[in-house]
Amino acid sequence: MATSILSPTAARSEAPAGAIPLHLTAVIVGATSLLIGLIWDISWHRSIGRDTFWTPAHMMIYFGGTLAGLSCGWRVLANSIWERDQHRNDGVRIWKFFTGPIGGWICIWGAFAMLTSAPFDDWWHNAYGLDVEILSPPHVVLLAGLLGILIGAQVMAASAQNTEGYSAARATVVAFAGGVLLTLAMIAISQLTYNQRAHSAGFYTVTGGVIAVCLVAASRASKLRWPATVTALFYMAIMAAQVWILPLFPATPKLGPIGHPLTELVPLDFPLLLVAPAFMIDLVLRRMAKRSDWLTAIVLGLVVVTALAAAQWPFASLQATEIGRHPFFGAGYGDYQVPPEWLVGPREFSNEDGSVGATLRGMLTVAVPVTIITSRIGLWWGSWLREVKR
């Protein structure tokens, strides 16, 4: 049985009711900077190819990591040393002495992981050459660091939301942090979820599995009316904005061989229509609030995959036509290496399942079970986020 020795209001005096605490603002700004820097950096590699330590995209990543790591580090040191008496029992304690918000600790861990990835990645380039893939062991360490900071931001936002009365601003920050996290997760799997795979069971397994964790957790964590929907809209807004904004900037390839002439930054793909499964997640969680989490997860697994396929399958067909190549949808952009013939004419979908029947079977036997499991993880994670108070 836990014992209260201090009143919560005495420990939470740094921000007026409903406002966003300063260190949470810093972490959210840092997380956003990280995400924008990452998108910019990937676009840079797809368009220009050659970079240095000092590219603006890298600067945004360093700034984001540093801001989040240092602001949380500062909070921990303040709570542990010069404001110790005031904060003795309002954070989580690590190694008996240091105390700070749990989200802050996760951010600090993420910043250390990012720091670790730097010399590892540098050696990796020297050992195996400049990498041309998103996923490599040092990049996974970097990704773990980025995830750490973004998850830390989400946890910190949830804690701020949970320790005061309802504030739309704080609840929206939880959804925004969830949207930033969802965007990073979608970028991380983007080599498996490109448009030409959108008529295969594998696409729905990977996408369903990942979005279920992020959106189900967001739905349960935020106190907004439609939390998963708002979270998915944040993701779609970020990804759509980069499709429209990045090509406004001129760029020419500085590495070869160059498959086709390129004059502007190439954006990442148009966002998947995650608003559809997100809306269904919100609906299911409302209707099944009193049901067991396992039963809810089973329903969620079916609903998420169905809603995702209902929205994305026809949308992918549209993107494969000339309409998709319009700058609004951005399917007409290609990395500098791709030959010009890839950028004209209708696109074919990868026929990896063999037939539509096999795809449907794959969805039922693989995508849905995977999504059920990840929905259950999302429910567990969301429940904790709803409860976290430090």
Next chain:
Amino acid sequence: MSFRNRIATLCAITCVWLTSSAHLGNTIVVQDGNAGPYGLRVLVRPPPVIPGLVDVVVRTTTASAMPTTVTLQPALWRYGTKGAPAPESAVAVPGEPGTFQTQVWIMSSGSYALHIAASGPAGSGTFIVPYTSAATATLGMPNWLGWVLAALGAFLVFGLASVAGAASRESTLPAGTVPDQPRFRRARLAAGFAALIACTLVFGGWNWWNAVEQDYRRSLDRPLDVKTTVTATGPRTLTLEVVDSVWRFTVPGAPQRRGRQTFTPLMPDHGKLMHMFLVQAGGRGAVAHLHPVRRNERTFTTGVPELPAGTYWLFADVVHESGATRTFVDTVAVGGGNSTPNSDGDDAWSLSPATVNTTPATLTDNARFAIAVEGTPVAGKDVVIHARITSADGNPAPLAPWLGMAGHAMLLRTDGAVFMHLHPMGTSSMAAQDRLARREKGDTVMHGDSQPAVMDMAAMPMHGGVATIAGQGDVRFPVAFPSAGTYRVLVQVRRVGHAIETAAIDVTVR
């Protein structure tokens, strides 16, 4: 020096050098050429890994005409300059007038044309340096970096476990509440579980890393597997068979199968499809420069001239139509059978090449053959091997063209791990230079077996315009030694009215 360069330098010390395709053990290209009015010497120092940065130094060799700007553009043979990034300006090296330096990215293994353009008050011009890129080394991790990464990794695992434990213990408690005993127990469980997950991920990552390392090692360039035999009875015939399973050729017009490596057909260089060098093991005995005939896609044969029986190091150079060069390597036992008349009038051999370290060799009619190294032989720096042949009256001896050149040279490290075939215009293949220039103009034909067996050297356009068909006494070979050690450089020339003559010097490289 940037952090990255420092790491590269440190790691280079622990490199295990394997092989290069262009020449055995030496990927450094030194090439002379004329870019319009400017005589240039280009030194290309490749990285051990691909993709990587190639270091290029361009030195002006004409004192009368100095360029003010020099640009470089690396173009992969298949794409040409149409698929190459914009030319990069080289930076003038302070204190060295006429010298420029830069680094360019090479992204793929294969044949590249480095387009060098120079301009200045005297005008402008371009020329092509062929360069075959290949990953050649695997990199060890310095101990200190290994320990730093291991410590950071352990800290991350420990940190993750601590954070998970702390989160489980008190993250959901209202501020000011002290966790009870069951929460401490739950925290220990959570920390253990997180540590287990983290260790599993580290183990998975370790396996992934090992798989990448193995794939990388498989992709390293290596001499292809060959089987060489010399007939034991009757006239001695040497047969070289390429037994390596990757020795498959691109069929012109046929679609490429994904993941299946094929080579473009071979083409003659200096009029010959293969230049084979037999050097008596140790490098100080007999030497032969032969030109085997291709019997089929995998097999080449040649007669063995009057070489003494013994063990020979074999190096055989071929050039692909992409411009990529390749050296086959083997050790072969030559028995004491009958010598066969050389099958080719351009074959040359010497039973005991004269060593001219201190004094010139005296040739048949009191002519003199001297060799010297111009410049200090330091690993990675360009020097010039200067051969001087004088008649009995002391005047430069007129030299007849042999295989289209005034002379040929061989550079051999005395342990047999480095071998290069050199020409007066540099270390790269003239046939590759010619082919890359033709492709740039739009020629995409691969000739394969339909190509002429022997090229008309006189009709061959010499890009850069430095290919001296014949000479007058002096022959210079620009080259860079790849590493420290003891080398033997053998030079072969043909005086007008004489047979081919060979002399050698020993060079210690720091």
